[in-house]
Amino acid sequence: MRRRRFFAWGLGLAACATGCGTERFAGSAAGPRARFSINPQGRRWTRVGQAFAGAARAAGYETGGGTRITVTGLPALAAAELNNGQTLLDTATPLSRLSGEVEVVVVPATSPFKDFEDFGAHLLARPGQTRLAGGPEGEPDHLLFGLIARGLGVDTRQLAYTGYLSSQEAVTELLSGKAAAAAGPLADWRASIKAGRVRALAVSSARRVPGLDAPTLLESGVRVDFADWSAAFGPENMPDEIRETAVRMCEDVTGSADWEAACRSEGWISIPLGGDDFKLWLGSEVERTRAVLRDLGLVDTTKATTCWGSCGNGH
Known part of the structure; x- marks a missing residue:
């Protein structure tokens, strides 16, 4: 069996090589001059980060500096567990789940x-x-x-x-x-x-993939709903007002036609889940990942479930 190679990146270290940042001047309800800079955590999230930034621009957000929003996902979560590091819940502020690869x-x-x-x-x-x-x-x-x-x-x-x-x-x-x-x-x-x-x-998805003659695992009697997901995170200890504005920005993007078009083009599934609901889901995903890694003999930790809170809804 090949030697394991684990990669972990700090949310404050990886910058987008293509400069995919966004900012928007929000109204008074969102706070004065709210700005966001969207950055993929590493090379494997570059396409998602670019698609997210592109959809943000189409939704009226302009490029520029501001509060850093990092796009990362399941492999980073797993790498932290494998290296006994802090989870994304400890090192960042969960904002929104974005997309997944079936x-x-x-x-x-x-x-x-x-x-x-x-x-x-x-x-x-x-x-x-x-x-x-x-x-x-x-x-x-x-x-x-x-x-x-x-x-x-x-x-x-x-x-x-x-x-x-x-x-x-x-x-x-x-x-x-x-x-x-x-x-x-x-x-x-x-x-x-x-x-x-x-x-x-x-x-692995909860629903069949159009154009592919293959059942889901759920149909096959295995209670698993799974995707290699990506998500948006803010910095640790993000102020509540800025967090709320960032969550609304994520909702604007993931609810847009441009985001749906980008997901179709790339072959991703759009699985938006924002704010407190995403934070709750992420906690269960941390436990599930930790449990599977333990069962595989890669870490020694606690017990968890095998589904994303609800095995039948794809979320």
Whole structure:
């Protein structure tokens, strides 16, 4: 199994290389001259940050300085847990969930697993002999297999998982027969699915993906609703008035036609959830992630659930 590589970034350190900042001069209800600078926490969130900033400009916000808004997501949360660091709840102010990438479980076209039920039965009976592949250990693909194993009643510590730095490496390993199944963002596997080289057994979202002949995990009897999500955060100890204005700005953006168009273009799902509701959800997501990492043998921590508060609503 490859050596784990973990990356963690401080919310105050990573700046957007393309200068995607926004500001808006708000009215008296929002406070005088409210300004926001939107920045991705690292390279993997650059596209989301750019799309968010673009939709903000289209909604009437102008580029400039001001209160820093950081776009980050699940991998950063998991990295903090793996490195025994502080969670996003400790180091930042939750503002809004933004988007998510649907994950897919795939097998080679010639696999004896005809559907997810076949795969699940084999994983339950022989977890150590069902070789799995995906992104680096402890990151979303690995977390998804951990959640699937928990949902099936499999001993997650027996999973035979190999993590790769790129999705192309996982594709190569799957097609070479070195892995029985793989998981990853649907966008990374669409070409192989369309070419008939692999088959999709299930998607991780609560609803089916249009144009893809694959059931959800929920339909397949595994109580898991999952996405590699991104979200907006303000600085730690953000004043209440500025936080409220920032949450409203996020609502303006995620409710706009430009944001929906950007999500469709990129293949993301729009999953807005703002303010106190997002903070509450994030707390449950921290606990869920911590529990799965513990069950995978990567950390030693506490018990949690396998769904986002409600397994049937995609949020």
